[in-house]
Amino acid sequence: VIPLFLSSQPNIEGVYTVDYPKLGSGSSVEHLFRTGNEFQAFANIALGIRAFNDKDYAKAGPFLCRGEYYLKNASLPGAPAASLVQYVGDLRKKAGGQDPAARTIRGLRYSTNRTVSPCE
Amino acid sequence: MIRRTPILAAIALSQAPVSLAGIWNGDCREPRVFTAAAVNVIILPYTYPGSDRQLINTSRHLGILLQLNTLLSLVKYGSVGVVQLENFEPGTNWCDPGVVEAKVNGPVIRGYQVGSHRALVLLWGRIYEEGGQVFVRSYTRFLRRDADERTTLRIGNLSFSGTLPAQSLSFGAARLSRTELEMIDSEFDRLITVYDSPNGSPMGRVLDRHGRLLERRGEAGFAFHVVEVRGDWMRIVPLDLGPRGWIHANPEIGTLPLGRKMPELSFLEGISGYLRMRVAKDREVVTPPRAAGQWAESAFERFLRDSESNTTPLARAVVKSANGILETEAGDFQRAQRSFEEAAAQAPFSVEARNLAAIGQIYLAYHGIGEAQWKQLSDNLIDAAEVDPHNADVLLNLENYYRLLLTSGPRPNERISPAELGGLRQRLASVERIHAPPRPAEK
Numbered sequence: 001v002i003p004l005f006l007s008s009q010p011n012i013e014g015v016y017t018v019d020y021p022k023l024g025s026g027s028s029v030e031h032l033f034r035t036g037n038e039f040q041a042f043a044n045i046a047l048g049i050r051a052f053n054d055k056d057y058a059k060a061g062p063f064l065c066r067g068e069y070y071l072k073n074a075s076l077p078g079a080p081a082a083s084l085v086q087y088v089g090d091l092r093k094k095a096g097g098q099d100p101a102a103r104t105i106r107g108l109r110y111s112t113n114r115t116v117s118p119c120e
Numbered sequence: 121m122i123r124r125t126p127i128l129a130a131i132a133l134s135q136a137p138v139s140l141a142g143i144w145n146g147d148c149r150e151p152r153v154f155t156a157a158a159v160n161v162i163i164l165p166y167t168y169p170g171s172d173r174q175l176i177n178t179s180r181h182l183g184i185l186l187q188l189n190t191l192l193s194l195v196k197y198g199s200v201g202v203v204q205l206e207n208f209e210p211g212t213n214w215c216d217p218g219v220v221e222a223k224v225n226g227p228v229i230r231g232y233q234v235g236s237h238r239a240l241v242l243l244w245g246r247i248y249e250e251g252g253q254v255f256v257r258s259y260t261r262f263l264r265r266d267a268d269e270r271t272t273l274r275i276g277n278l279s280f281s282g283t284l285p286a287q288s289l290s291f292g293a294a295r296l297s298r299t300e301l302e303m304i305d306s307e308f309d310r311l312i313t314v315y316d317s318p319n320g321s322p323m324g325r326v327l328d329r330h331g332r333l334l335e336r337r338g339e340a341g342f343a344f345h346v347v348e349v350r351g352d353w354m355r356i357v358p359l360d361l362g363p364r365g366w367i368h369a370n371p372e373i374g375t376l377p378l379g380r381k382m383p384e385l386s387f388l389e390g391i392s393g394y395l396r397m398r399v400a401k402d403r404e405v406v407t408p409p410r411a412a413g414q415w416a417e418s419a420f421e422r423f424l425r426d427s428e429s430n431t432t433p434l435a436r437a438v439v440k441s442a443n444g445i446l447e448t449e450a451g452d453f454q455r456a457q458r459s460f461e462e463a464a465a466q467a468p469f470s471v472e473a474r475n476l477a478a479i480g481q482i483y484l485a486y487h488g489i490g491e492a493q494w495k496q497l498s499d500n501l502i503d504a505a506e507v508d509p510h511n512a513d514v515l516l517n518l519e520n521y522y523r524l525l526l527t528s529g530p531r532p533n534e535r536i537s538p539a540e541l542g543g544l545r546q547r548l549a550s551v552e553r554i555h556a557p558p559r560p561a562e563k
Binding site: 039040058061062065066068069070073099100101102104105106107108109110111117118119 | 290432433434467468469470471474495496498499502503505506507508509510518547550551553554
C-alpha cells in the first residue's frame, strides 16, 4: 500500500481516509496497521506532516524521525516506495532546519564523524 | 439513564485489604477499581464492529478470559485488582480508554478511584476480519497516579533523570482461526462455572452465556476476593452477593495457553510487576515479594519471545527500559546500563531510550566504570537531544553534565583545557536558552 498522503495538502485525515477506498468493500483500515510497526510508521508520519503543515516544527521533527525509522527498518509489506522514504527524510531535515533549538543542539556536538542519523 | 443502586460491594472495594481481587461485568459508565490496591488492571471490552454472531460472542467472552488469565498471572505480586468492564450502552463511548481513565484517575468519589501513587494498567482491543480471517489486536496504557516513570541518578549534588520511552503501546495483531474462536466460547463456558473444589463438582455460574451477570446488581458487577490459589484454580469469595468456590483461571486456546496466543498478556504481567515495585518504593503499601522484579523480567522475556517479529521496536524498548529502571532502583547500575543500551539500540529514534543510556553511562563513568571520554559522553546526550531538541529531561541532563564538568572536571585521568572550559560555559548558556520557558508575550 503506497499511502496517498503525498498529495499537495497532506494531512492526518488523508492517511486514514484517502487510502480507504482502495482497500475495497469489507476491508478495514486495520489492514494498513496489521502490525504495530505499520501503525507506528503511518501514524508518526501523518502526525509529523500535520505538525509541519501547521509550522509546528518542534513537534514535526520527532514525529517524522520516528516515522522515518519505522519506514526504513520495519519490514513493511510491499516495500515502501523510495520516493516516500526520501520525502519523509527530506521533510524531517526541513523541520530541523526551521527549528532554532535543533540547529543549536547540532552545533554542540564535539565529534564530526557521525554519518547515520538516529532516524535512519 | 444510569440506574443507581446501593452497592455494598462498591463500599467494600475501598475498605478491603486487597491482596488479589477482581470484578466481573463492571459498568464502563461508572467504573470502579480497588483504591487500596497497589496496581489495578482494567480489561475493557474488545470491540467488534461487524455482524458475525460468533465474533460478537467472542468479543464479549474474550474480556473475561483475559481477566482470569491476568488474575492468575498477577496473584504472585499481591495487592492487585483486576477489573473487567462491559459497555451496557453499545455504540457509545463510555468504554473508550480515555473516558474510563479520566474517571478512575479523576477526583476521588466514594473511594472508587485509583489511590494516590498507585498504578493503573488499561488493556483494550479490537476484533476485525480481513480476507476471511479474524484478527485480534490489543492496546495498553499504564501509569501511576500523581507520579511519573522517571528514574534519577545523582552525581554529587547534580541529578540526571530519564523516563520510559512510552506508556501507551499497540501490539501486533494475533490471527484467530474459526476453531480457535469456538474454543474461546467453550472456554468461557467452562471458566464462568464455580466448583466446590479444584476439578470438583460444578456448583453454579456467575454469568450467562452472553457474559451477563445472572444476578444483576446495578453497575457494580460481581466483585470478589481471591483467597486461595492451587495450580490453575482460584478460590473466590464475593465481596457482596454471589457464588463462592473455585474457578479455573488458565484459559487455553487449542494446545496453547491464552498467554502464548496473545503475548501482550505477558507484557501486562511484566509491566504490572514493574509498577508493583515502583509503587512499593514510593508509597507505604504491602511490600512485594523479593522476587517480583525477577518475575517481571521473566514475563517481559516471554513477551519478547512469543511476539517475535510481531512487535514494535518501541514495545521492546519499553521492556528493556523498564528492566533497566528496576535494576537501577535495585542498585545494579552496570546491569541497568546494559538494559538501557539495549533499549536505545532497539529504538534509536526514542529520545527517552537514548537519554537513559546516556545518563547511565555518565553515572558509571563517574564511578570508575567504562572507557568513554568526556566529549563522547556529551555527544551521547546530543544524540538524544537531536531526536527531540525540546525534551526537558535531556536538556536538563545536558546542562547538568556541563555543570558537572565545570565544577568537578571530567573523570580521573582526563583533562579539560582552559579553552575547552570556556567552550563548555558557552554550551551551557546555549542549552539554558533553549530550555528557558518562553517569555510572556509583550502587551
